[in-house]
Amino acid sequence: MDPIIAAASVIAAGLSIGLSAIGPGIGQGNAAGQAVEGIARQPEAENKIRGTLLLSLAFMEALTIYGLVVALALLFANPFNV
Amino acid sequence: MYSDNFYFSTSTFLAEAEVGKHFYWNIAGFLVHGQVLMVLWFVFAVLLAFAFLGSRNIEQIPRGWQNFMESVVEFVTDIARDQLGESFYREWVPFIGTLFLFIFGCNWAGAIIPWKLIVLPEGELAAPTNDINTTVALALLTSLAYFYAGLSKKGLGYFKRYIQPIPLLLPINILEDFTKPLSLSFRLFGNVLADELTITVLTALVPLIIPLPIMFLGIFAGSVQALIFSTLAAAYIAEALE
Numbered sequence: 001m002d003p004i005i006a007a008a009s010v011i012a013a014g015l016s017i018g019l020s021a022i023g024p025g026i027g028q029g030n031a032a033g034q035a036v037e038g039i040a041r042q043p044e045a046e047n048k049i050r051g052t053l054l055l056s057l058a059f060m061e062a063l064t065i066y067g068l069v070v071a072l073a074l075l076f077a078n079p080f081n082v
Numbered sequence: 083m084y085s086d087n088f089y090f091s092t093s094t095f096l097a098e099a100e101v102g103k104h105f106y107w108n109i110a111g112f113l114v115h116g117q118v119l120m121v122l123w124f125v126f127a128v129l130l131a132f133a134f135l136g137s138r139n140i141e142q143i144p145r146g147w148q149n150f151m152e153s154v155v156e157f158v159t160d161i162a163r164d165q166l167g168e169s170f171y172r173e174w175v176p177f178i179g180t181l182f183l184f185i186f187g188c189n190w191a192g193a194i195i196p197w198k199l200i201v202l203p204e205g206e207l208a209a210p211t212n213d214i215n216t217t218v219a220l221a222l223l224t225s226l227a228y229f230y231a232g233l234s235k236k237g238l239g240y241f242k243r244y245i246q247p248i249p250l251l252l253p254i255n256i257l258e259d260f261t262k263p264l265s266l267s268f269r270l271f272g273n274v275l276a277d278e279l280t281i282t283v284l285t286a287l288v289p290l291i292i293p294l295p296i297m298f299l300g301i302f303a304g305s306v307q308a309l310i311f312s313t314l315a316a317a318y319i320a321e322a323l324e
Contacts, residue, residue, distance in 0.1 A: 058303075058310050062265065065272030072275070 001081040009078050013071035020067025024060040031056055105205035117205045118213045125187040158182050165316035170323055177227055182312035185211060189274060189304025209274050217271040221263035224315040232322030262318060266311060273307050
């Protein structure tokens with residue numbers, strides 16, 4: 001395999017997972033902060049808030065996971081090696 | 083392909099992860115991933131055993147296994163009812179419930195049982211959901227299910243929803259039918275594989291104690307992913323029905 005393609009794939013894999021972690025990180029922080037605020041304001045709604053928070057956190061997590069899938073595809077199933 | 087040592091392959095006594103290596107079986111001309119099927123059958127057996135034990139002698143006042151299984155059924159019924167509403171949920175409980183229990187069983191079977199003690203000639207036993215084929219199959223089933231739901235309720239009028247707000251959105255609406263199974267399958271596959279890789283890398287670095295919290299996180303994430311997959315499947319079906 002061409003070493004330039006190998007090097008580019010490894011760098012791209014690192015970048016894809018690193019960059020795709022930024023947005024969901026901010027989003028999860030926002031969501032968790034708002035949830036804590038909601039619980040502090042209305043402690044009796046804690047169970048409902050927790051369920052919704054977990055579900056939405058997992059949705060945001062999925063975005064990072066897409067980056068991870070791209071990284072894994074680049075590393076283990078690279079379409080550009082001939 | 084890469085040279086052999088390029089595959090991600092760390093091996094200590096406790097942890098070994100091989101991405102892209104499979105234990106192939108040749109069944110009637112088809113190459114299948116044997117390590118996935120073996121764990122799959124194990125999960126089937128466990129689910130069947132639970133169902134059998136729960137319904138063996140049904141009593142008016144539930145005790146033991148029956149009590150437990152009734153709460154499980156209530157839980158999956160709630161998932162379907164929350165998304166589909168009172169009037170439609172009943173006929174979709176089996177599908178949604180099966181999806182939830184199957185994915186939950188697969189994720190937990192991979193996270194809890196020390197499969198690495200059983201050595202295969204190639205590949206390794208792990209959660210069946212860490213193979214993209216399993217998750218794509220589940221996601222395509224979900225696609226079929228919501229098409230069936232929409233077509234059986236509205237007939238060909240179902241396709242009116244593609245030009246629903248304005249006809250300009252037709253390409254985006256068609257694209258949505260492809261992104262739904264894509265995101266469903268990648269989400270589940272990526273999460274399960276990511277958990278296993280994290281545990282493997284940590285175990286290769288520090289074999290004792292340190293990976294434990296991540297393993298608990300993996301168990302937790304496995305159940306959340308099962309919940310999300312079934313909730314989304316129910317939501318897509320509800321969208322087609324409304």
